[in-house]
Amino acid sequence: MPSEYFLAHIWLIPLFPLIGAALMLLIGRRLPNSAVSAICVGSVGLAMIYGFGAVLQLIMRPVAQRLVEVVLFDWVPAGAMHMTSGQLVNFNAQWGMLLDPLSAVMLCVVTGVGFLIHVYSIGYMGHEGGYYRFFGYLNLFMFSMLVLILGNNLLLLFVGWEGVGLCSYLLIGFYFLRKSASDAGKKAFIVNRIGDAGFILGLFLLVGTLGTLRFTEVGPAITAGGFAVGDGVMTAIAILLFVGATGKSAQIPLYVWLPDAMEGPTPVSALIHAATMVTAGVYMVTRMNAVFQLAPLAMAIVATIGAATSIFAASMGLVQNDIKRVLAYSTVSQLGYMFLALGVGAFTAGIFHLMTHAFFKALLFLGSGSVIHAMSGEQDMRKMGALWSKIPTTARTFFIATLAISGIPPLAGFVSKDAILGAAFDARPTLWVIGFITAGMTAFYMFRLVNMTFFGQSRVPHDVEHHIHESPASMTVPLMILAFLSIVGGWIGWPASLGGSDPFSRFLEPVIARPEASAASEAAGYGKDYALMAASVVIALFGIWLARRFYLEHSEIPERLAERFSGLYQLLYNKYYVDQIYYAMFVNRTKDLATGLGAFDRNVIDGLGVNGAGWATRAISQVSMWWDSWIVDGLVNLTARIAWVLSIPVRMLQSGRVASYALFIVIGVMVGLAYYLHVSGVTLHSVLH
Amino acid sequence: MVPIGHYLFLSAALLGIGIVGVVTRRNVIIILMSVELILNAVNINLVAFSRLVGSVEGHIFAIFIITDAAAEAAVGLGIIIAFFRNRETVLGDEMDILKW
Numbered sequence: 001m002p003s004e005y006f007l008a009h010i011w012l013i014p015l016f017p018l019i020g021a022a023l024m025l026l027i028g029r030r031l032p033n034s035a036v037s038a039i040c041v042g043s044v045g046l047a048m049i050y051g052f053g054a055v056l057q058l059i060m061r062p063v064a065q066r067l068v069e070v071v072l073f074d075w076v077p078a079g080a081m082h083m084t085s086g087q088l089v090n091f092n093a094q095w096g097m098l099l100d101p102l103s104a105v106m107l108c109v110v111t112g113v114g115f116l117i118h119v120y121s122i123g124y125m126g127h128e129g130g131y132y133r134f135f136g137y138l139n140l141f142m143f144s145m146l147v148l149i150l151g152n153n154l155l156l157l158f159v160g161w162e163g164v165g166l167c168s169y170l171l172i173g174f175y176f177l178r179k180s181a182s183d184a185g186k187k188a189f190i191v192n193r194i195g196d197a198g199f200i201l202g203l204f205l206l207v208g209t210l211g212t213l214r215f216t217e218v219g220p221a222i223t224a225g226g227f228a229v230g231d232g233v234m235t236a237i238a239i240l241l242f243v244g245a246t247g248k249s250a251q252i253p254l255y256v257w258l259p260d261a262m263e264g265p266t267p268v269s270a271l272i273h274a275a276t277m278v279t280a281g282v283y284m285v286t287r288m289n290a291v292f293q294l295a296p297l298a299m300a301i302v303a304t305i306g307a308a309t310s311i312f313a314a315s316m317g318l319v320q321n322d323i324k325r326v327l328a329y330s331t332v333s334q335l336g337y338m339f340l341a342l343g344v345g346a347f348t349a350g351i352f353h354l355m356t357h358a359f360f361k362a363l364l365f366l367g368s369g370s371v372i373h374a375m376s377g378e379q380d381m382r383k384m385g386a387l388w389s390k391i392p393t394t395a396r397t398f399f400i401a402t403l404a405i406s407g408i409p410p411l412a413g414f415v416s417k418d419a420i421l422g423a424a425f426d427a428r429p430t431l432w433v434i435g436f437i438t439a440g441m442t443a444f445y446m447f448r449l450v451n452m453t454f455f456g457q458s459r460v461p462h463d464v465e466h467h468i469h470e471s472p473a474s475m476t477v478p479l480m481i482l483a484f485l486s487i488v489g490g491w492i493g494w495p496a497s498l499g500g501s502d503p504f505s506r507f508l509e510p511v512i513a514r515p516e517a518s519a520a521s522e523a524a525g526y527g528k529d530y531a532l533m534a535a536s537v538v539i540a541l542f543g544i545w546l547a548r549r550f551y552l553e554h555s556e557i558p559e560r561l562a563e564r565f566s567g568l569y570q571l572l573y574n575k576y577y578v579d580q581i582y583y584a585m586f587v588n589r590t591k592d593l594a595t596g597l598g599a600f601d602r603n604v605i606d607g608l609g610v611n612g613a614g615w616a617t618r619a620i621s622q623v624s625m626w627w628d629s630w631i632v633d634g635l636v637n638l639t640a641r642i643a644w645v646l647s648i649p650v651r652m653l654q655s656g657r658v659a660s661y662a663l664f665i666v667i668g669v670m671v672g673l674a675y676y677l678h679v680s681g682v683t684l685h686s687v688l689h
Numbered sequence: 690m691v692p693i694g695h696y697l698f699l700s701a702a703l704l705g706i707g708i709v710g711v712v713t714r715r716n717v718i719i720i721l722m723s724v725e726l727i728l729n730a731v732n733i734n735l736v737a738f739s740r741l742v743g744s745v746e747g748h749i750f751a752i753f754i755i756t757d758a759a760a761e762a763a764v765g766l767g768i769i770i771a772f773f774r775n776r777e778t779v780l781g782d783e784m785d786i787l788k789w
Contacts, residue, residue, distance in 0.1 A: 657788075659715075662711050
């Protein structure tokens with residue numbers, strides 16, 4: 001096999017799961033579960049092999065050549081168009097795949113974690129109905145996500161963007177017979193769509209300003225355009241694109257769909273709402289970093305919203321009782337961290353956290369699925385406890401993931417979170433404070449979850465207790481692999497301050513338009529860095545200690561606190577009533593508009609229009625009838641009457657009296673005779689003489 | 690010889706009397722008789738001209754007319770009698786049922 005085989009065939013990577021999805025669509029219903037598993041998991045496995053192979057071959061290339069583009073065909077050859085500057089340019093959007101360091105990282109994460117979750121789903125969904133449908137949707141999702149990250153232009157990215165939104169809807173509403181599930185699916189799709197509106201506007205503005213959407217051409221176009229830092233158009237584009245990211249990656253104000261999305265099966269939560277789809281926004285912003293770096297205002301907005309979202313979601317995660325809800329709010333919070341990183345210019349740190357978060361969050365969700373599986377479907381943590389010895393593998397891997405997310409060195413979460421916090425401290429110290437507090441809250445609520453679920457007194461109902469069992473190998477092996485990655489995954493970006501060489505950041509450097517001047521901070525020494533790291537470890541340990549005190553030693557404290565601060569507790573428990581506010585502000589107003597339009601339709605269009613047209617037709621027909629009976633018939637009768645009137649004198653001739661007839665004969669003869677004689681030249685004079 | 694003018698005057702006088710009779714009289718039998726008068730006036734005219742010219746065609750035609758007059762009188766009287774049997778009248782004024 002030639003050394004560039006995988007690189008030349010990166011277009012096959014999305015194709016494998018697409019074939020799996022197509023097969024499920026066509027013949028899935030008639031296949032046994034084993035065939036479905038083989039096809040769908042196998043297709044993702046193939047995608048993973050091709051993906052890893054391509055990344056390996058990419059790494060083997062020298063740094064300057066790490067960009068492979070394979071164009072399949074011209075998709076939108078729109079031809080000549082005028083940009084807003086008046087310049088004429090040839091617009092062309094292709095169906096092409098691009099592999100560079102950024103998409104390589106995403107590719108490894110998506111295919112690797114995706115494959116593990118597919119394997120896990122064999123065990124988890126084994127007894128569920130609609131097995132083929134689940135895997136078909138999952139494969140369709142993998143296709144869309146791969147198109148998103150491998151696309152060589154923003155339009156193709158958007159195709160994948162929409163595709164993952166669709167699959168999210170399909171998979172959240174997988175148990176569509178349950179109203180809460182179908183409602184959650186609709187909510188996810190609609191809220192996503194709102195973000196997509198901003199995204200599309202950003203696309204239009206981008207096309208008008210630069211004349212191209214192709215990633216390899218955007219950079220040169222920006223340089224050629226001579227845009228100044230703080231340029232208005234670039235700021236507008238960046239903000240609009242970020243609006244799309246808030247929808248897809250669940251930031252304020254469009255995060256509301258993610259907690260409800262837990263209605264879907266747990267593998268869906270793991271794959272889509274932890275590891276892959278929600279990270280699409282982060283990927284997109286990083287991909288367009290050339291635009292964002294020209295718009296400091298937009299970067300400030302990104303960072304602020306990221307930080308605000310992270311602390312906001314963490315506060316709600318403190319009091320949730322459903323194990324998946326806590327993880328959902330945790331996801332929103334961690335995504336906030338990623339956007340905080342992007343907003344302060346630390347793009348590589350954001351992607352790094354994306355990768356480590358994928359590992360431990362997927363592990364957390366899959367672990368929770370294993371717990372729920374063991375608990376025969378119970379998801380309320382208040383009914384769990386003391387499961388450590390009963391489901392050992394699940395418990396131990398879950399614990400490792402919790403340590404990772406809390407930022408305990410040397411696990412993965414510590415390295416990536418610390419990179420973010422370090423960059424935030426340099427750029428905007430206020431946001432560092434927010435991130436710092438959130439780190440403490442994260443450790444607290446995660447260990448609250450672990451303590452309530454695995455340790456302490458058992459609050460498990462009696463009938464459930466009998467069935468508690470460890471999950472099959474198809475579920476526990478992915479857990480163990482992810483636990484391993486959660487431990488070592490951060491080592492690839494081990495910072496220089498701790499003796500590492502941070503190969504990860506160096507790998508991603510070519511993608512960033514203007515890399516941060518890291519040389520300055522290196523020269524200044526690592527004192528500040530050590531202080532920050534120590535601080536974040538301390539607050540994490542504080543959070544863990546607090547969780548231990550509240551939920552293991554003195555378990556009456558949380559209840560008493562909830563009573564004393566009941567207003568605050570209710571506010572947090574009810575998610576700040578944001579759903580209700582949105583409902584009142586937007587949903588009900590839309591319903592009112594619909595009702596109004598419905599009334600308009602019924603009364604004006606149906607009443608005036610349709611019924612009115614009927615009434616008018618009848619009125620016209622009345623006029624026509626009058627015309628017909630009076631005018632037309634009248635004319636006919638008039639003609640007859642004229643003939644009658646004209647016939648009166650003629651009729652009088654026929655008196656029945658023969659004598660008058662005889663008279664007329666005589667008169668006629670005389671007239672004829674006179675005429676005849678006159679014509680012959682005979683006159684009275686000539687007769688008499 | 691008698692001049693042709695005398696015959697013509699006689700024939701014209703008879704014609705006039707006959708026409709007046711047809712037009713004026715009430716009794717249908719008198720009307721029939723007037724018709725006979727007209728026919729005879731025509732006969733006299735024909736014979737006079739035939740004598741003047743010296744041919745015999747006028748005489749032949751007059752005999753045709755006489756025959757024809759006889760037949761006509763027979764038929765006419767038959768109609769009058771048939772009508773009289775129905776309506777008991779011979780006055781032309783009262784024979785007006787074929788009207789509008």
